[in-house]
Amino acid sequence: MSKPRLGVFKFSSCDGCQLSLLDCEDELLAVAGVIDIAYFPEATRADDVGHYDIAFIEGSVTTPHEAEMIQDIRARSTALITLGACATSGGIQALKNGADTAAFIDAVYAHPEYIDTLDTATPISDHVTVDFELRGCPISKHQLIELVAATLVGRTPQTPAHATCIDCKLAGHVCVMVTQGTPCLGPVTHAGCGALCPGYARGCYGCFGPKETANTASLTAQLAVNGADRRQIHRLLQTFNANAPEFRQEAENHD
Amino acid sequence: MTDKIIKVDMLARVEGEGAFKVVVRDGKIVGTEFRIFEPPRFFEAFLQGRDHTEAPDITARICGICPVAYQMSSVHAMEMALGITVDGPLRDLRRLLYCGEWIESHVLHAAMLHAPDFLGYAGAIEMAKDGHGDVVKLALEYKKAGNAIVSFIGGREIHPINVRVGGFYKVPRKADFAPLREQLLRARDLAETFVDWTASFDFPDKERDYTMVSLAHGTEYPMNEGRVVSNKGLDIAVTDWPAHFREDHVAHSNALQGFMVDGGAYLCGPVSRFNNAYDQLSDRAKAAAQRVGLPRDCKNPYRSITVRAVESLYAVDEALRIIDTYEEPDAPFVDYAPRAGIGMAATEAPRGLLFHRYELTEDGSIKTAQIVPPTSQNQPSIEQDLQSFIADILDRPDAEILHLCEQTIRNYDPCISCATHFLELDIDRA
Numbered sequence: 140m141s142k143p144r145l146g147v148f149k150f151s152s153c154d155g156c157q158l159s160l161l162d163c164e165d166e167l168l169a170v171a172g173v174i175d176i177a178y179f180p181e182a183t184r185a186d187d188v189g190h191y192d193i194a195f196i197e198g199s200v201t202t203p204h205e206a207e208m209i210q211d212i213r214a215r216s217t218a219l220i221t222l223g224a225c226a227t228s229g230g231i232q233a234l235k236n237g238a239d240t241a242a243f244i245d246a247v248y249a250h251p252e253y254i255d256t257l258d259t260a261t262p263i264s265d266h267v268t269v270d271f272e273l274r275g276c277p278i279s280k281h282q283l284i285e286l287v288a289a290t291l292v293g294r295t296p297q298t299p300a301h302a303t304c305i306d307c308k309l310a311g312h313v314c315v316m317v318t319q320g321t322p323c324l325g326p327v328t329h330a331g332c333g334a335l336c337p338g339y340a341r342g343c344y345g346c347f348g349p350k351e352t353a354n355t356a357s358l359t360a361q362l363a364v365n366g367a368d369r370r371q372i373h374r375l376l377q378t379f380n381a382n383a384p385e386f387r388q389e390a391e392n393h394d
Numbered sequence: 395m396t397d398k399i400i401k402v403d404m405l406a407r408v409e410g411e412g413a414f415k416v417v418v419r420d421g422k423i424v425g426t427e428f429r430i431f432e433p434p435r436f437f438e439a440f441l442q443g444r445d446h447t448e449a450p451d452i453t454a455r456i457c458g459i460c461p462v463a464y465q466m467s468s469v470h471a472m473e474m475a476l477g478i479t480v481d482g483p484l485r486d487l488r489r490l491l492y493c494g495e496w497i498e499s500h501v502l503h504a505a506m507l508h509a510p511d512f513l514g515y516a517g518a519i520e521m522a523k524d525g526h527g528d529v530v531k532l533a534l535e536y537k538k539a540g541n542a543i544v545s546f547i548g549g550r551e552i553h554p555i556n557v558r559v560g561g562f563y564k565v566p567r568k569a570d571f572a573p574l575r576e577q578l579l580r581a582r583d584l585a586e587t588f589v590d591w592t593a594s595f596d597f598p599d600k601e602r603d604y605t606m607v608s609l610a611h612g613t614e615y616p617m618n619e620g621r622v623v624s625n626k627g628l629d630i631a632v633t634d635w636p637a638h639f640r641e642d643h644v645a646h647s648n649a650l651q652g653f654m655v656d657g658g659a660y661l662c663g664p665v666s667r668f669n670n671a672y673d674q675l676s677d678r679a680k681a682a683a684q685r686v687g688l689p690r691d692c693k694n695p696y697r698s699i700t701v702r703a704v705e706s707l708y709a710v711d712e713a714l715r716i717i718d719t720y721e722e723p724d725a726p727f728v729d730y731a732p733r734a735g736i737g738m739a740a741t742e743a744p745r746g747l748l749f750h751r752y753e754l755t756e757d758g759s760i761k762t763a764q765i766v767p768p769t770s771q772n773q774p775s776i777e778q779d780l781q782s783f784i785a786d787i788l789d790r791p792d793a794e795i796l797h798l799c800e801q802t803i804r805n806y807d808p809c810i811s812c813a814t815h816f817l818e819l820d821i822d823r824a
Contacts, residue, residue, distance in 0.1 A: 151433040154409050155458020155552040161502060162541060162551055164534040168527070171519045182506065183517025184406040184800075202433045231455045234440040243439035248650070250643045256434055277458060277552040335549050339556045340726075341563040344451065346553070374445060379455065 143192035143291065146178040148212055150198025150205050151232055151260060155277040156223035157181055157197045166284055173291065191216045193290055196269075199225040199260045201232060206257070206266060213267035218290060221263045222283070224276035228348050229382035231276075232260040236382055260382070271296065274329050276346035276379035282331055299330050300351045303343050307334035315342050320365040322375055327353035327385070344378060349385035359389055369393045396421040400795050407507040407517060409459050409809045414799060416780060418788060426780040428773055428803065430649040441763040446472050446732065446754050447559055453750070453765065454553045457809055459502070462495035462544065463743030465557040466618055467750040467765075472559045475737030475754045478730045483723040484561040485618070487547055490716045491554070492617050492741070493709040494543025497581075498551065499744035500664070500702040500709075501540060503807040504592055505533030508699050511801040512595035529591055532584055536706075539581035543713055546574050561727030571717045578714050585707040586682060592703040593686035598798065600783050601693040604775065605658060606666035609742055615674040615708060616667055616742050624660065625669055632740045635749055641766060652771030659774035662746030663806065664701045665692055676715075679708035695779065695805040702744075702807075732758025743768055745807045769808045776803055 147157055161167065161182060177187035194216035200206050213219055221227045229236070235243055240258045244251045263269055273286055273296075282298050289296040304325040307314070315321040315337050323342035325334065329350045336343045349355070359372050367375075376390040401415045411432040417425040437456055444452065449468040454461035466488060473480060480488075506518040515521040522530035541551040546566065548554020556562050607628065611620035622638075623629045630638055641650035654660055672680070672690045683690070683704045688697060738751045746768025753761040779802050784795055 149411065151435060153455050153458040153461075155455075155461070158409075158458045158552060161506065164538040164541070167534065168519070168522055168531070171522070176519060179517075180404055180406040181409065182407065183519065184510075185516040185520070186404075186406070201435070205433065231437075231440075231452065232435040235436055238440070243436045244434075246439040246442070247434065247436055248643050250645070254434060254648065260435075276455065277550075280551075332550075336555050336563075339549050339564045341555065341558075344555075371445075374448065378448070378452070 142173060142175040144175045144177040144187075144190065145193045145195065146191040146212070146216065147176075147181070147195045148178070148197065148208075149181070150196065150209070150226065150263075151201040152198030152223070152225045152230065154181065154197070156225075156275075157195070159222075159278050159280050159283055163280055163284060170287060174287070189215065192218065194219045195222050196220065196226045196263050197222045199229045199232060199262060200257070200266055201260045202256055204255075209263060209266045218270045219263075219267065220271045220273065220286065220290070221269050222273050223278045224274065224346060224348060224379045225260075226263045227272045227274060228380045229260045229262050231379050231381070233382035234377065235260060262382070273298065274347040275331050279331050279333075301330050302326055302350045302353075303328040303330050303332065303334050303347065306330045306332075307337045310334050310338060312337045315340065316361075316365070322362050322365070322367050322371065324358070324375065327355050327358050344375070345386065346379045348380035348383045353385045355385050355389035356392070359393065398792075400792055400799065402796060402800065405800060405803065407510065407804065409457070412808065414780065414803060416784065416795075416799065421788060423781055423785055423788070426777045427646045428776045428780070430647045430773075432648055434648050438763045438765055441760050444760050446475070446752070446758045446760055449752065449760065449763075450557045450559065451553070451555075456765070456767070458552050459499055459809060460495060460743045460745070461553050462491055462548070462557075463741060463748050465554065466492060466741040467739050467748045468752075469557060469559050470618065470739030470741060471737040471750040471752050472754075473737065474739060475735035475752055476559070476730050476733060477735065478560065478728050480561055480728050483565070483721055484727070486716045486720060487562060487565060489617055490713055491544060491547040491557070493713040493716070494540045494547065496709040496744050497540025497706050498537055498544060499540075499807075500706045501533055501537040501588070503744075504699050504702045504706075505530065505537070505588075508801075508804045508807070509592070509595075511797070511804060512699070532587065536581055536584040536588060539577050539584075539710070540706075542574055542577055558727055560730060561723075561725075563726060565723055565726045568720060568722055571720065575714065575717050578710055578717070582678075582707070582710045582714070585703070585710050589682045589686060589700065589703040589707055592700045593688065595699070597694060597696045598783070598801075599694070600696065602695070602779065602782060604661040604666070604693065605654070606669050607660045607662045607771075608666040608670045608747060609740060610670055611674070613674070615671050615712070618741050619739075622740060622747070623670055625666075632749070633738050635738065635740065636751070639766070639771075641770065647773065649770050649773060651773045652766060653774060659778055660771065661775050662768050662771050663698070664705050664744075665695060665698050666746070667742060668692060668701045668704070675704070675708050676711040678711050679704050682707055696801070698805045698807075732756070743809075745769060745809050746772060767809065769806065772806050772808070776806055776808070779805070
């Protein structure tokens with residue numbers, strides 16, 4: 140049997156999620172032994188176009204060219220998998236959604252006429268069918284290896300959809316919200332980081348996006364009881380998964 | 395064959411999306427373009443109205459390869475605006491974190507992205523499968539030690555979570571450093587071997603008289619702070635940056651291009667630091683540079699791969715020095731009250747000087763933000779290198795010209811995600 144062909148594609152993003160693959164120092168060469176890395180421009184000049192058994196997509200769609208490119212990649216791929224918050228929910232650049240794009244261009248560039256950009260940053264699933272979404276800003280290396288291993292044998296990756304809050308309890312961290320009144324998105328945020336921030340005495344800032352059936356309204360009510368004002372709550376929900384519906388809608392309730 | 399276009403539409407083994415084009419008419423180069431088509435993400439626009447405390451986490455997302463650089467330049471700029479000073483063990487921990495990023499980023503670039511140019515492979519995995527497996531494994535093990543530092547101090551390798559304005563959320567205990575220290579002692583041997591390996595390549599015999607700009611600090615190799623200096627006599631405070639440097643917006647790039655106010659191109663990054671601050675390297679790093687014949691006034695940009703290896707060895711040494719002298723601070727951060735103000739800072743990202751400037755309102759919200767990344771500053775130099783270094787090989791086959799162009803651009807370890815607010819080779823011979 141021939142090795143499955145992998146393509147790694149970048150849309151609007153910071154490169155951090157695809158870098159996670161190169162950061163798997165212990166596993167990289169083993170992975171390269173069982174997968175044919177056909178297209179991965181960050182790592183190799185090899186430019187093997189054609190059909191991909193697995194396509195990893197990093198980044199969100201923010202330009203007319205990207206909107207065309209994702210259709211082409213979908214048509215050439217068996218399993219299309221998004222890596223990280225940008226591809227899965229739009230990423231930090233989705234903060235431009237609803238803002239005045241012309242004003243944004245003016246704020247950064249002297250010649251707005253040179254810039255070709257859409258008014259929105261949108262997740263890949265807004266454009267094509269996505270077979271699996273890996274969360275995180277950035278993704279977890281361990282989840283990436285689990286994803287690769289599961290995909291190779293054709294099973295569903297084990298990436299629990301419960302709240303970061305549960306992982307935090309399992310890790311035995313002292314609750315920063317209960318004991319310090321620190322605003323924390325752990326109760327509504329998808330697990331995956333291992334409750335990193337509370338382990339460092341800070342509140343979760345939601346970089347893995349909303350968990351399944353997140354009760355954001357209940358959480359924001361408690362944040363208000365603890366003294367957070369509307370602007371703080373709005374900012375807390377408007378970061379790396381700003382465009383995820385559960386976070387966006389609750390942020391709009393605090394405009 | 396006196397007129398042609400030589401181009402690459404998607405430059406590989408760089409961080410982000412770029413291209414280049416060289417236009418040849420009557421056997422002479424009439425234009426070189428280093429294009430950044432990475433989509434703009436407008437960080438400076440959406441930072442407006444955010445709280446100053448959010449800047450380190452938000453600006454980290456400009457670049458997954460050098461998030462620590464963004465976190466460091468932003469916290470230092472904020473601390474100037476807020477009128478606070480962070481020193482002692484907290485300052486040392488910041489430098490330690492930066493050492494981790496230098497090792498991780500330099501070794502990734504040198505071994506995985508740049509070395510394949512010298513050895514004639516498409517990438518490091520192809521290199522590993524064809525007789526260079528041992529050195530690729532060595533590089534991965536070495537890079538892992540850099541990532542171990544970033545994870546230990548920062549919580550994770552990419553977009554660390556422990557950096558805040560004023561210091562850290564949580565600081566390590568002295569005893570917790572023991573496993574990291576052991577790993578770095580092993581990495582120091584790998585680092586010496588790595589310097590020798592990078593110096594064993596054939597280097598194109600090409601030099602240019604660059605204006606080399608870097609930070610300089612009287613007593614330590616530049617990283618978190620210092621004056622902005624050049625090998626041509628510039629010596630200014632960071633706060634005078636806006637009076638001496640400017641950014642231009644050109645049609646072929648989504649990245650602004652950096653120039654000195656007199657219009658001159660300049661070079662920032664490892665070669666500039668090595669030239670400007672050689673004396674501050676550790677004895678072991680200097681000995682390694684001397685052993686492999688790397689001149690202290692190195693002007694050959696292709697030897698930047700060895701300069702990165704020497705800087706990485708220095709970073710291992712410096713990390714061990716900091717760990718051995720670390721004393722736990724009384725508090726993880728310096729407390730302060732928000733206030734209106736203007737703050738500026740420059741730190742040395744692995745690929746060069748990274749300038750941030752913020753204006754804060756009374757409640758600590760960001761009114762304006764300006765970020766000048768190293769690759770923006772290096773774009774004009776990259777274009778001039780292409781112009782200068784391929785002029786004498788225009789009669790060679792296109793594949794050979796392309797290879798030298800790509801290798802030349804990779805000398806800069808361009809970070810295109812950073813620069814976009816940045817690449818495609820296009821040699822136009824009509």
